Amino acid sequence: MMDASSREALWNEISKPFSNGAFMQLHTSWFAGLASRAGPQRMQQLARSKPARQLEQILADVKAEDVTPLIVRSEINLDQAISALRMTLVANISVPAGSLVLANQLASQRIQSLVETTPVTALAMSIGAVLFLLLGIIWYAYAGVAAARDLNHLLRLKYADTRSNAPYPDDGIGEAISAATDLA
Numbered sequence: 001m002m003d004a005s006s007r008e009a010l011w012n013e014i015s016k017p018f019s020n021g022a023f024m025q026l027h028t029s030w031f032a033g034l035a036s037r038a039g040p041q042r043m044q045q046l047a048r049s050k051p052a053r054q055l056e057q058i059l060a061d062v063k064a065e066d067v068t069p070l071i072v073r074s075e076i077n078l079d080q081a082i083s084a085l086r087m088t089l090v091a092n093i094s095v096p097a098g099s100l101v102l103a104n105q106l107a108s109q110r111i112q113s114l115v116e117t118t119p120v121t122a123l124a125m126s127i128g129a130v131l132f133l134l135l136g137i138i139w140y141a142y143a144g145v146a147a148a149r150d151l152n153h154l155l156r157l158k159y160a161d162t163r164s165n166a167p168y169p170d171d172g173i174g175e176a177i178s179a180a181t182d183l184a
Contacts, residue, residue: 002066010066011073014058017051018151023143051147052154064162071159074152081141081148088141092134 002010037045046052059067104111115123 001063002069007066007069010058010062011070014055014070015077015151017054018147020140020143020147022051023147023150024139046150046153047157049150051150055151055154055158059158064159067155067159067162071152071155074148074155078145078148078152081144085138085141085145088138092137096130096134 062070
């Protein structure tokens with residue numbers, strides 16, 4: 001079993017390929033309006049992705065019992081990424097929209113005269129730049145969720161491959177799936 005400092009060093013190493021920036025890369029399938037993992041090959045695409053291959057190399061010599069603490073870390077990491085996305089959405093959608101409504105209520109005449117006197121192109125470019133910035137920030141937060149989710153899924157698959165007969169450190173999902181399939 002790994003000590004805490006070794007586990008922390010391993011976590012830092014395995015999380016590098018799963019950065020927000022790495023998951024912000026455009027995919028050609030997006031231009032068709034369809035995510036690359038929407039089809040039946042999603043598991044193969046996950047397992048063959050560049051971060052998955054890098055993770056496999058890093059975990060090649062890791063013992064099966066050392067994978068479990070990494071799964072726990074990846075689940076906490078995923079929860080944190082989801083929380084950050086929620087906060088990012090609130091901060092970058094609700095706050096600007098609420099501020100605009102409040103400003104319109106308090107100074108509607110000033111805003112109307114500003115809109116009427118500002119050239120359309122300058123207004124459109126300003127609004128476009130703000131929207132581009134807001135969407136970029138949201139996309140960055142979403143990429144963190146996607147990266148954390150992939151890391152979690154790949155570690156769970158690694159656990160399943162190395163400890164197929166061992167009980168899984170269940171977070172309740174297995175029971176929920178069993179209950180749902182019993183009802184069907």
